[in-house]
Amino acid sequence: MALSGQNGTGGGANYYINSGVVKSVEVEYNKANPNNAEKVTDVELKVVLDSVKDSGEHFDKSIYVSGNYKKDEITNTIIDWGSAFKIRQFFNVCGLSKWATDDFGILPDYLAKDAVGHTVYTISYRSSDDLGEPKYRTYKMVAKNAEQIEKMFTKDVNGDYPPWKYEPNVEEMVTTEDGNVF
Numbered sequence: 001m002a003l004s005g006q007n008g009t010g011g012g013a014n015y016y017i018n019s020g021v022v023k024s025v026e027v028e029y030n031k032a033n034p035n036n037a038e039k040v041t042d043v044e045l046k047v048v049l050d051s052v053k054d055s056g057e058h059f060d061k062s063i064y065v066s067g068n069y070k071k072d073e074i075t076n077t078i079i080d081w082g083s084a085f086k087i088r089q090f091f092n093v094c095g096l097s098k099w100a101t102d103d104f105g106i107l108p109d110y111l112a113k114d115a116v117g118h119t120v121y122t123i124s125y126r127s128s129d130d131l132g133e134p135k136y137r138t139y140k141m142v143a144k145n146a147e148q149i150e151k152m153f154t155k156d157v158n159g160d161y162p163p164w165k166y167e168p169n170v171e172e173m174v175t176t177e178d179g180n181v182f
Helices: 082-093 110-115 146-158
Strands: 015-033 036-052 058-067 078-080 119-128 134-138
Touching: 015 058, 015 110, 015 146, 036 082, 036 119, 058 082, 082 110, 119 146
Parallel strands: none
Antiparallel strands: 015 036, 015 119, 036 058, 119 134
16 A cells, blocks of 8 residues: 555653754665564664754764554555654655655655755653663654654653653763763
8 A cells, every 4th residue: 555645634951952954864674673683664764964063063963763564464565654654754844745655665766865955853862771871862753843843752751652761860961972961
């Protein structure tokens, strides 16, 4: 089943909002989880953003947007976006909504190229690694502006879909992958 690219119906020091201009998008299908080969992600985007520090220095920030399509339990054919809705949402934020996957969930080739040059907003939030050490993680959604991404993040924090390992009370200062210190 082909899926429409259009949307359908149906802070504080513990996180920071950052914007960036899309420099590149790489699409990967059926990606095995490096920690568990039995877990495979249907589709993943590696998005490189040109971001700017408070000092004015530019840096590349990579974000990953991924998910699995909802599939028919008997035929294994794609029937809806499932957790891969984040892929559709990323391209919609980039102003790209008039497209469809093929019946196997493959995105049109032009999408990655057409997303380049668009500004998106992300949130990095306090968390910890597997050893309990403080770190920041990047929220798996993007938005067109700071208010929108903060609203989405807050809704997820307070709802049934909290960001993975969100730990707003981690006390130690940490340096993020892009050099920001909190």
